[in-house]
Amino acid sequence: MEFPPITPPDQQAHRTAVARHDQLTKPAGSLGRLEELGVWMAACQGACPPRPFARAQVVVFAGDHGVATQGVSAYPAEVTRQMVGTFLSGGAAVNVLAASAGAAVRVVDMAVDADTDDTPPAVTRHKVRRSSGRIDVEDALSQAEVDAALAAGIATADEEVDRGSDLLIAGDMGIGNTTPSAVLIAALTGTEPVAVAGRGTGIDDAGWMRKTAAIRDALRRARPVVADPVELLRVAGGADLAAMTGFLAQAAVRRTPAVLDGVASGAAAMVAERLAPGARLWWLAGHRSMEPAHDVVLENLELAPVLDLQLRLGEGSGAVAALPLLQMAARVLAEMATFGDAGVSGPAGDVVPAE
Amino acid sequence: MEFPPITPPDQQAHRTAVARHDQLTKPAGSLGRLEELGVWMAACQGACPPRPFARAQVVVFAGDHGVATQGVSAYPAEVTRQMVGTFLSGGAAVNVLAASAGAAVRVVDMAVDADTDDTPPAVTRHKVRRSSGRIDVEDALSQAEVDAALAAGIATADEEVDRGSDLLIAGDMGIGNTTPSAVLIAALTGTEPVAVAGRGTGIDDAGWMRKTAAIRDALRRARPVVADPVELLRVAGGADLAAMTGFLAQAAVRRTPAVLDGVASGAAAMVAERLAPGARLWWLAGHRSMEPAHDVVLENLELAPVLDLQLRLGEGSGAVAALPLLQMAARVLAEMATFGDAGVSGPAGDVVPAE
Numbered sequence: 001m002e003f004p005p006i007t008p009p010d011q012q013a014h015r016t017a018v019a020r021h022d023q024l025t026k027p028a029g030s031l032g033r034l035e036e037l038g039v040w041m042a043a044c045q046g047a048c049p050p051r052p053f054a055r056a057q058v059v060v061f062a063g064d065h066g067v068a069t070q071g072v073s074a075y076p077a078e079v080t081r082q083m084v085g086t087f088l089s090g091g092a093a094v095n096v097l098a099a100s101a102g103a104a105v106r107v108v109d110m111a112v113d114a115d116t117d118d119t120p121p122a123v124t125r126h127k128v129r130r131s132s133g134r135i136d137v138e139d140a141l142s143q144a145e146v147d148a149a150l151a152a153g154i155a156t157a158d159e160e161v162d163r164g165s166d167l168l169i170a171g172d173m174g175i176g177n178t179t180p181s182a183v184l185i186a187a188l189t190g191t192e193p194v195a196v197a198g199r200g201t202g203i204d205d206a207g208w209m210r211k212t213a214a215i216r217d218a219l220r221r222a223r224p225v226v227a228d229p230v231e232l233l234r235v236a237g238g239a240d241l242a243a244m245t246g247f248l249a250q251a252a253v254r255r256t257p258a259v260l261d262g263v264a265s266g267a268a269a270m271v272a273e274r275l276a277p278g279a280r281l282w283w284l285a286g287h288r289s290m291e292p293a294h295d296v297v298l299e300n301l302e303l304a305p306v307l308d309l310q311l312r313l314g315e316g317s318g319a320v321a322a323l324p325l326l327q328m329a330a331r332v333l334a335e336m337a338t339f340g341d342a343g344v345s346g347p348a349g350d351v352v353p354a355e
Numbered sequence: 356m357e358f359p360p361i362t363p364p365d366q367q368a369h370r371t372a373v374a375r376h377d378q379l380t381k382p383a384g385s386l387g388r389l390e391e392l393g394v395w396m397a398a399c400q401g402a403c404p405p406r407p408f409a410r411a412q413v414v415v416f417a418g419d420h421g422v423a424t425q426g427v428s429a430y431p432a433e434v435t436r437q438m439v440g441t442f443l444s445g446g447a448a449v450n451v452l453a454a455s456a457g458a459a460v461r462v463v464d465m466a467v468d469a470d471t472d473d474t475p476p477a478v479t480r481h482k483v484r485r486s487s488g489r490i491d492v493e494d495a496l497s498q499a500e501v502d503a504a505l506a507a508g509i510a511t512a513d514e515e516v517d518r519g520s521d522l523l524i525a526g527d528m529g530i531g532n533t534t535p536s537a538v539l540i541a542a543l544t545g546t547e548p549v550a551v552a553g554r555g556t557g558i559d560d561a562g563w564m565r566k567t568a569a570i571r572d573a574l575r576r577a578r579p580v581v582a583d584p585v586e587l588l589r590v591a592g593g594a595d596l597a598a599m600t601g602f603l604a605q606a607a608v609r610r611t612p613a614v615l616d617g618v619a620s621g622a623a624a625m626v627a628e629r630l631a632p633g634a635r636l637w638w639l640a641g642h643r644s645m646e647p648a649h650d651v652v653l654e655n656l657e658l659a660p661v662l663d664l665q666l667r668l669g670e671g672s673g674a675v676a677a678l679p680l681l682q683m684a685a686r687v688l689a690e691m692a693t694f695g696d697a698g699v700s701g702p703a704g705d706v707v708p709a710e
Contacts, residue, residue: 025441026448027429027556032645032665034676052455074382074702082699086380091692093381099690100407100683201382202702290387308663309680310387321389324679325664328455335454337446344437347429347557 001150001230006252006278009043013050017042020049023338027347033306037284037329044257044282045166049334052327053167056103057160058094058316059247060087060171061153063111063240066134067218068176072211074201077131077175081114084173087315088119094171094315101323103169105316108156110149111174111239126152128239135180136217141234141242149239150230153246161254167323168251169286170244171316172264175201178291181267182215183236185293187222188270189300198263198291199312229274237271244268245275252279259319259326262289262312266297273301284326287311287318356505356585361607361633364398368405372397375404378693382702388661392639392684399612399637400521404689407682408522411458412515413449413671414602415442415526416508418466418595421489422573423531427566429556432486432530436469439528442670443474449526449670456678458524460671463511465504466529466594481507483594490535491572496589496597504594505585508601516609522678523606524641525599526671527619530556533646536622537570538591540648542577543625544655553618553646554667584629592626599623600630607634614674614681617644617667621652628656639681642666642673 017039022028029035041050062084068077086092087107090099098105109116109124113131116124128149132140141149160168182196197212222236233242244265249272251258260269260283273280285303288294290312298305306322339346372394377383384390396405417439423432441447442462445454453460464471464479468486471479483504487495496504515523537551552567577591588597599620604627606613615624615638628635640658643649645667653660661677694701 024448025438025446026668030556030666030668031448031672032667034664034666076700079700082697083380086692086697086699089692089697091380091690091697093379093386093687093691096686096690097683100686101679201385306664309389309661311385311389312387313381313385317386321680321683324456325662325676328452328676331451331455332448335446335451336448337441337444342437342441342444342446344441345431345434 001275003249003253003276006276008278008281010046013046013048014039014043016048017333020333024336025339025342025344031332034325034329034332037326038333040284041326041330042333050330052330055165056167056323057165058098058103058105058169058171058320059156060094060105060107060173060315061240061243062107062109062173063238064113064131064174065176065180065238066132067136067179067214069134070136070210070214071207072179072214073176074203074207075175077113080173080175081112081116084109084112084116084119092315093313094317094320097317097320101320103320103323110152110243132238135183135236136214139235140180140238143234145239146230146234146242149242150246153243154250157247157250157254161256166256168256168258169261169316169319170247170265170268171261172240172244172314174240177240177264179211179214180236180238180241181263182293183218183222184232184241184267184271185296186215186219187226187232187236189296191296193219196293196296198293229271233271241268245271248272248283249276249279252276252282257282259284259286259322261286261316261319262314263291263294264314266294270297270300286322289318356630358604358608358631361631363633363636365401368401368403369394369398371403372688375688379691380694380697380699386687389680389684389687392681393688395639396681396685397688405685407685410520411522411524411678412520413453413458413460413524413526413675414511415449415460415462415528415670416595416598417462417464417528418593419468419486419529420531420535420593421487422491422534422569424489425491425565425569426562427534427569428531429558429562430530432468435528435530436467436471439464439467439471439474447670448668449672449675452672452675456675458675458678465507465598487593490538490591491569494590495535495593498589500594501585501589501597504597505601508598509605512602512605512609516611521611523611523613524616524671524674525602525620525623526616527595527599527669529595532595532619534566534569535591535593535596536618537648538573538577539587539622539626540651541570541574542581542587542591544651546651548574551648551651553648584626588626596623600626603627603638604631604634607631607637612637612639614639614641614677616641616671616674617669618646618649619669621649625652625655641677644673
């Protein structure tokens, strides 16, 4: 799997946006992170002022995980299939948040462990298999499966960009998926299992111990292949995580910004950055998740989260929650008066006359 | 100045919202602060699910400060008058953020040190005086002025609630206003000047030393009257801060929620809580400001900020930036499917059939 070299966002638009911020009727830097978000949007769009995103698209990659049989989640695996239905009927959290933020949501079944033939073809077209191998004792995927899953993510990103999506969000749905996510993150950063094992959907102490043991066992299998990102996904990931990896890397290839969510998209992003170095410049961390492994992701990718709302849901929810701030950031650059426009005095006290 | 006793938000609606969150198709608590925001809205509105705010109103209270002549700000005092014009023409940061969030903005001139007779009557109707006394050496206001300013804030809150505003935000505009704000906060909490003196609009080290000295001198005058909140506003506040105090207290009297912004609205809120104990239950901290005194406010009022974006602008900007998250929080309670609706299994694994 080779991605073309990633070119960074437009540095001229970046500089123009930084300079424009100093002309707007506010003390320099006083809008803090909102200024940075606007500058990032300008650079990604190659234009200042940036446009508010007109078509932000969440793609929820759904998949089950063999390791869920080991009692690592508070919920039974059939919830993954049920939630696919809830996404389609618009009743999931990410649907509601996206409706509020003006984003669209679609769901892609990569490896749900159930018959989903009654869902639209767009949901099932890329399905690679049902569930995954138990990563604590066996490989998650075959070579053909991991290749197909990565290709599905790439194809999905291409499809979205080609139809005009100007912001991509990779959401996740899969009972047990924080376990392989934690394994990928720990393997890539040399972190110990106890430091990446979180409470996920809300497991108790006994469940947390089972999860930590599963992470430990899977890490033993994952560490020898950590230098090969695709092999790592094959051994210790899953079809959903592989698809998210391809999706996020291809977003950068297509020079389309993406907002990361929590630990699943974060794990995929870390693998994607290894496959397509520099891709992270096209990503924003929407929030800081409650999952401890997510802090490892943010530090490793050097991304500062926009929100810190103690979310731990996934689905893309934390990324969508940050979207209104991005829209505000763009409008600040586009719509605020400049000192010159407004006849407002600058710090030196010179009144700049209105034009 | 006496406010009627403040009654807390509706506890029955609070409990109903907490219980409803556990029925929605997500792990319990997994939406973190968004769940808390929805519960707070339900309690304030006395109904679950809460409605997204239909008429969020920012009122920017503008006023100059005599202490600005002491070099405590990076900007000249005439900027206050100029920014009143920018608010009216819609070019200020808070206008743009509010347009994006669906909020309305009005500006009330309490003590701008300039002729504002060319602005609409609603802007100038409550004007108490031009600027304020130099609080490092003299009282900010006379007794009649502080009474008039408090009454103006109360009247403005009443007017907004009476015309249907369902969320109030007190914004501030006034060169030098972080100095009296810091004095009020330090006086009410026994904090030292160096711990509340911030960089405001962006002063240099020499300016910071002048500001800290002014705060120290004003504190010497303020501390003896700290037990009397109105006297404190008279000695060390200003007409804009007094109006914001009346506005925020009256919001609680009228059982209307308010979102606090930065250090100016925070200072006013601390005084308002003393005049109307319990009012803080009707307030939300929109964000954590860069001004160090703001951390003192948040701790004193026991309010956890929604956002932490390194903002230091005022105008209500940080409160407005949090508004989309409130709207999302309400819609989550109103629109998400329940486990029963969706036929999704709960943590125990019992499939609840779709109805």
